[in-house]
Structure formats: C-alpha cells, structure tokens
Amino acid sequence: MPGAFRYRLAGTGREARTVEDLRRRARRAVPRMVWAYIDGGAEDMRTVAANRLAFDRWCLRQRVLTGHPARDDLRVEIGGDTLELPVILAPTGLTGLTHWRGELAVARGAERAGTRMVLSSAATYSLEELGAGTEADHWFQLYPWRDHDLMGSLMGRAAAAGMRTLFVTVDVPVQGGRELELRHGLATPPVLTPLRVLDAAVRPRWWYGFLRHQRVSLRNLVDEGGAANAVRSVGRQAGLIRADLSWHDIEWMREQWRGALFVKGILEPDDAVRALDAGADGVVVSNHGGRQLDGAMASLDALPGIADAVAGRGQVLFDGGVRRGSDVIKALCLGADAVCIGRPFLYGLAVRGEAGVADVLRILRAEIARTMTLMGVHHVADLDRSWVVPARQSPIPGTEAR
Ligand SMILES: Cc1cc2nc3c(=O)[nH]c(=O)nc-3n(C[C@H](O)[C@H](O)[C@H](O)COP(=O)(O)O)c2cc1C
Numbered sequence: 378m379p380g381a382f383r384y385r386l387a388g389t390g391r392e393a394r395t396v397e398d399l400r401r402r403a404r405r406a407v408p409r410m411v412w413a414y415i416d417g418g419a420e421d422m423r424t425v426a427a428n429r430l431a432f433d434r435w436c437l438r439q440r441v442l443t444g445h446p447a448r449d450d451l452r453v454e455i456g457g458d459t460l461e462l463p464v465i466l467a468p469t470g471l472t473g474l475t476h477w478r479g480e481l482a483v484a485r486g487a488e489r490a491g492t493r494m495v496l497s498s499a500a501t502y503s504l505e506e507l508g509a510g511t512e513a514d515h516w517f518q519l520y521p522w523r524d525h526d527l528m529g530s531l532m533g534r535a536a537a538a539g540m541r542t543l544f545v546t547v548d549v550p551v552q553g554g555r556e557l558e559l560r561h562g563l564a565t566p567p568v569l570t571p572l573r574v575l576d577a578a579v580r581p582r583w584w585y586g587f588l589r590h591q592r593v594s595l596r597n598l599v600d601e602g603g604a605a606n607a608v609r610s611v612g613r614q615a616g617l618i619r620a621d622l623s624w625h626d627i628e629w630m631r632e633q634w635r636g637a638l639f640v641k642g643i644l645e646p647d648d649a650v651r652a653l654d655a656g657a658d659g660v661v662v663s664n665h666g667g668r669q670l671d672g673a674m675a676s677l678d679a680l681p682g683i684a685d686a687v688a689g690r691g692q693v694l695f696d697g698g699v700r701r702g703s704d705v706i707k708a709l710c711l712g713a714d715a716v717c718i719g720r721p722f723l724y725g726l727a728v729r730g731e732a733g734v735a736d737v738l739r740i741l742r743a744e745i746a747r748t749m750t751l752m753g754v755h756h757v758a759d760l761d762r763s764w765v766v767p768a769r770q771s772p773i774p775g776t777e778a779r
Pocket residue numbers: 414415416428467468469470497498499518546641663664665666667668696697698699717718719720721
C-alpha cells in the first residue's frame with residue numbers, strides 16, 4: 378500500500394490507540410445527558426482534575442542495559458484470584474445507559490483480557506444474568522443500604538452466582554453534587570425536552586439499543602422486592618444509603634461474607650487501619666473518581682500514606698484518574714497491588730460495546746509492558762518506591778540564574 382494512502386487511512390482515526398482517543402469518540406457516541414453521567418463529577422470537578430494532575434508530580438526512573446528481555450507477564454494475585462494484568466474494572470452503576478449490553482459486555486471484555494469486573498449494586502444487569510452470561514467469577518460491590526436483610530440477601534445472591542470478592546463502598550453517605558447531570562436532565566424521571574430527544578435521535582445506534590432494551594433500572598434491587606422496591610431507576614438509590622454507617626456495619630458484613638472483602642473509598646491511613654481491624658482483607662484508595670466529595674485530595678496523593686499504614690497487613694487497591702499504562706505503574710510504585718479503572722472502560726463500551734472494553738484493556742496492557750521494559754523493570758512485583766522520584770518543582774536546578 379503506498380505510504381501516502383496508508384497515512385490517510387491512519388488519519389481517519391478509525392483505530393483507537395489511546396484511552397483519550399476512545400474518550401473523544403465516546404463523547405460523540407452517546408447523548409449529552411449520558412456523557413454528563415459518564416464523564417462528569419461532583420460540583421466544580423476539582424477532585425476529578427486533581428486525580429489526573431497528581432500523576433504529573435511523579436517521574437519514572439529508567440535503568441538501561443539491564444540484560445532483561447522485554448516482558449509480557451503482568452500477572453498479579455488479588456483477593457485470591459490471579460489476574461493477567463494489574464487492572465480491574467471498577468463498579469459503575471447504570472452502565473446500560475452507556476450501551477445496552479451494559480455490565481455484561483464489560484464483564485466479557487474483562488474476561489477477554491484475563492481480569493475481573495466488579496458488578497455495582499446499581500447495575501442494570503442482575504447477579505444471575507451476569508453469572509449465566511460469563512465464564513469467570515466476577516466480583517460484587519455492595520452499598521451499605523439501610524436494610525440489613527437487603528444486604529444479606531444481595532450477599533447471598535452474589536455468593537450463589539459464584540462471586541468470592543466483595544467491595545463495600547463507604548464514600549456515599551449521600552450522593553455527591555452531580556450538577557452537570559442535573560443540568561443535562563439526568564434526574565428521576567429524566568427531564569426530556571425536544572432538544573434532548575433530538576440529541577439522542579441523532580445517535581441512532583445508541584437510541585435503538587436504549588429504546589429496545591431499556592436497561593435503566595437497578596436490576597438487582599428490582600428483583601429484591603421489599604425496601605428495594607422503591608428503587609426503580611436513575612438516582613433513586615440515594616434514599617437507601619445509610620449516612621449513619623459505622624465500622625460495626627463492616628464487622629457485620631465481614632461475618633456474613635466468606636470471601637475477600639475490600640472497603641472502597643478510603644483516603645486516610647487511619648481509616649485503612651480501621652478497615653483492616655474490622656476484618657477487611659484490603660482497601661480501595663478512592664475518591665469515587667471525584668464524583669462524591671469535591672475538594673477531596675487526589676487518590677494518588679493519599680496512596681503512599683495508606684500503603685505505609687497498611688504495611689502488608691492487607692492488599693491495597695487504587696483508583697482515580699488512571700488513563701495510561703504509566704499511571705498504572707506509578708500507582709504500583711507508590712504502594713498499590715493493582716488499580717481499578719472506571720471511566721476508561723465506559724469510553725470503550727460507548728464506542729463499540731464489549732470489543733471497546735477489550736480495546737481499553739489491550740491498550741493499557743501494551744502501555745504497561747512497554748513502560749516496564751523502557752524502565753528496565755522485569756517483574757510487576759519489583760515495582761516499588763525506588764522506581765519513582767518526585768517531579769522537580771520549577772525552577773530546574775542550575776537554570777535559576779539565567
Ligand atoms: C459512571 C460511573 C458510575 C459509578 N458508579 C459506581 C458505583 O455504583 N459504585 C461504586 O462503588 N463506584 C462507582 N463509581 C466509581 C468507580 O468505581 C471508580 O471509583 C471511579 O470511576 C475511578 O475513577 P476513574 O473513573 O477516573 O477511573 C462510578 C464511576 C462512574 C464513572
């Protein structure tokens with residue numbers, strides 16, 4: 378193929394090479410209302426921005442001529458499962474809004490890459506649908522609902538569906554101020570204006586899937602009846618979340634759940650220690666992707682202190698702002714055993730369903746392997762704080778006097 382033609386083909390941008398490529402395409406693939414849900418955050422989105430900026434404050438070290446061959450074994454053990462790469466797909470609620478195949482497509486995309494998805498309590502596919510439609514044992518995320526019977530029943534269903542790892546999300550005592558979502562009409566019920574209907578209609582692929590399959594209800598709660606009966610669609614789950622949750626509730630969940638239990642939404646070392654004291658197997662350092670407390674610190678800034686406090690007593694997972702393989706590496710160097718991603722796989726899902734989720738994991742896998750080879754690191758387990766240095770504040774030494 379002549380070089381110029383090849384260049385033009387590449388220039389059409391059909392092949393996504395980075396997560397950011399997929400983000401740009403995802404924005405065009407879904408209506409603005411859905412984009413506000415996927416990509417938005419709380420209030421002024423300071424914490425959303427802080428999550429990304431925090432990665433720029435660290436540089437990777439580069440050792441040369443190490444004699445190591447390029448390496449593609451990125452395996453890690455988390456919660457008793459072996460993952461082919463240190464990237465887990467975080468729980469995201471209402472994923473059927475992004476693409477009608479929702480959480481099922483995400484779980485299958487994760488399987489293709491040899492990793493796991495965490496099914497949200499607010500998922501649009503049920504535990505049983507996921508169990509029937511997937512091969513691997515995925516993980517479950519539980520919100521601390523008001524009702525112990527409801528939590529007990531959900532944990533029982535998750536275990537029956539073959540799930541052995543539970544995330545308990547503790548940073549939603551109340552829903553964050555998602556103003557962008559409200560501005561675009563994402564409420565219960567959605568506020569539909571002629572312009573918003575038109576905005577959806579000009580995306581026929583999304584519109585058809587949405588209208589035909591209507592994956593908008595919180596499927597696991599709909600199946601529960603009782604207290605959960607009140608919850609049918611977007612946003613209503615807020616009324617069931619307990620604001621007065623305490624560490625005793627984590628102890629109670631620990632008694633009920635036999636598999637690995639991670640407390641998600643930890644930003645303070647003391648809280649990480651309390652989670653372990655309450656019986657958790659690990660914590661997820663997370664500010665919910667900046668969707669809850671706006672002004673909270675960047676997850677990456679919280680990570681080293683928490684890793685020090687945990688000191689090997691449990692596993693440390695991390696999420697918030699990971700968009701590149703080098704971000705994964707920095708988090709692993711600063712004490713994470715693996716990272717979770719949220720928005721990146723939603724971008725892939727919006728663009729081409731299950732295949733798009735697989736694209737994101739393929740891109741990240743290649744970036745992680747390449748970055749490790751360039752750094753001169755041989756094993757994921759070798760990544761520690763000696764492989765990063767704080768980025769120097771300007772002025773760069775030696776340039777001040779010029
Ligand atoms: C659209 C969306 C929905 C989410 N829903 C949930 C949820 O139901 N439960 C939960 O624990 N976290 C939820 N999260 C937070 C993610 O699990 C994760 O903490 C966050 O997305 C990580 O940041 P990142 O998007 O920058 O990767 C959601 C995130 C997004 C983007």
